[in-house]
Amino acid sequence: MKKIVIIGGGLGGLAAAAVLASSGCSVSLYERNKHLGGKLKPEKLGSHTFDFGPNTITMPHVFDSVFQEAGEDPRSYYEWVKLDDHTANWSADGRRFLMSTEKETVLEQLKVIDPYAYRHYENYLGEVGKLYQLSEQAFFHRTFSSWKDYLSPSLFSAFTKVKPLETMDHFHRRFFKDPFLLQVFNRYATYIGSSPYTSPATFSMIGFLEMVQGVYYVKGGTVKLAQSLAKLAVKHGAEIHTEAEVAEIITTNRRAAGVRLRSGERIEADDVILNGDLLHALPKLVRNEERRVMTDKRIGRTSPSISAFVIMAGLDHHHDSLIHHQAYFSGNYKREFSDLFQGRWPDDPTIYISNSSFTDKSVSPEGSNLFILVNAPPISEKNTASFDADRYKESIYDKLEKQGVLIRPFLKEEKIVTPEDIQEQFGAYRGALYGIASNTKKDTFLRPFNRSQDIENLYFAGGTTHPGGGSPMVVISGKNVAKTILGKNR
Structure with a gap:
């Protein structure tokens, strides 16, 4: 029986544990925190009750597939709730645009806000x-172990068709003219x-997920996804240890x-x-002299994704004017991103x-549980020394009050x-939420491989590697690596 050790109990590690254990491997997973799920942390x-990590869930079939491939019914573990009208967006001047999988709901708004977008929305969805x-078809379910994996003719053909040389903003300008709508759809980059x-x-493509496939919530809280994956893995024989920190990978x-x-x-x-x-993790677990490819120098040159400033606010009444998601x-959106990536x-x-x-x-019976998030720059010397968290919090409350959202009373x-x-909590390099930023073609498509180039039988799962950040992609990475170990994946 093959013995697998998994370091980290995020969604990727839990998915890998479930796939491997249900395939007959001996699996031991070690997580340094008390909770499982990584950034998907219950508070x-x-x-x-709050879900700290991802709140907007798409691609429910990805999560379900882990259970189905193990011969289990995911509905016996958790229940999806589809949010048809899922995100209310507000402009700086108070205009509202509701995102919905109901096409007529969107078209009615576009007809008023942006007649050009009204005429081109069908093309956009296509x-x-x-x-x-x-x-x-070409990227999600593929593992990368070396540069040779990029030489596949089918992969190259797909790569040329997914608009790698066009920016998201440029793409959206083909379908939307109103500046506010451009902000709304450009927000997908923050995912x-x-x-x-x-x-x-x-x-x-995130627009297809949200505007066609749909946005979902897990009844009782999205943390149930992590809890269910752990339950599945244990049922099939995996050993999961929390508050058990790995100090070194022995080579x-x-x-x-x-x-x-x-x-x-x-x-x-x-x-x-x-x-x-x-x-963050590799330099702590493997000495630099054993990493000829992923060296400290290379890591230091990497551009981390944005971080976040979060307020979890429990109110004594239900703010029914706030739907499940809003922004x-x-x-000045362009200046906001310029600030973020200049620290x-x-x-x-x-x-x-x-x-x-x-x-x-049920998750907050006595009033609203507002998970308030603003994008923050990754940690650097110039943006930490003088930062006042309480003052920044109050400025956020002030801005929300101007939009009619009262928090303080x-x-x-x-x-x-x-x-x-x-x-500190999640071992995130410079506080980045998604590992490596996707602001360059190299960092988007040439992420660290799923298999170490330095250590033969060391594999990587999570948002830093392929296929990228976001909870569905992280689960896919865990599945991909597990199937590679089992000899079932490309």
Whole structure:
């Protein structure tokens, strides 16, 4: 029986554990935190429950597939709730645009806001649908172990068709003319921690996921996805250890022989999977002299994605004017991204709010549970010393008040999470939410391989590697690596 050690209990590590355990491997997973799920962390403030990590869930079939391939019914573990009218967007001057999978709902709004977009919306849906289909067929389910993996004729053909040389903003300008609508659809770049003015149009396929396939919520909280994956893996024989930090990957003759825990215990393995932010974890676990490719120098040159400033606010009444998702946009979106990637805190940030109690009162029975997030620059020396988290929080409340969203009079519980907290809690390089930014073609398509070039039987899963950031992609990466170990994947 093949013995696999998995470092990190994020969604990628849990998916890999479930696939491998259900295929008969001996699986041991070690997670340094008390919770499983990585950034998908449950938070409880009084009677208010929050999902810290991803709140907007797409591609539910990806999560379901892990259970189905293990011979299990995912509905016996968790229940999807589809949000047809899923995101209310507000411009700086108070205009509203509701995103919906109901095409007529969108077209009615476009007819008033942007007649050009009204005429071109069908074409837009067709184009983003093509981008998704090409990516799903050619990229998502492929592992990369060396440069030779990029030489596939079918991969090259697909690559030329997914608009790698066009920016997201340029792509969207073909279909939308109103500046506010451009902000709304360009916001998809933040799902991968990048700027719409530099990231490839390839990621505009997210529009297909949200406007056609749909946005979903898991009844009881999206943390149930991580809990369910863990339950599945354990049911099939995996051992999962929390509060068990791995201190070192033990190598012999350029092979991973196992791991050493912080406690000193040594665990042998035939293969090791590292599920986490490679930029942060790899230097801690493998000495620099053993990393001829992923060296400290190379990691230091890498551009991290954006981070986040989060407020979890528990209110004493239900803010029924707030639906499940909403975004309040800055007056100058281009300047906001320029600030973020030059290491500055935006003074007029776009604000996202998740109010899951709108859909599911059980997670916050006494009032709204507002998960308020603004994009933040990755940590650097110039943006940490003088930053005042409380003052920034108050400026966010001020901006929301101008949009008619009152927080302070109803506030009962509150917690702030800064980029430094994200770095410490989740082992995120410079506090980045998505590992490597996708602001260049190289960082988008030539991410670190799923298999180490330095250590033969060390594999990588998570947002830093292929196929990229976002919870569905992370789950796919875990599945891909597991199937590669089993000899079932490309």
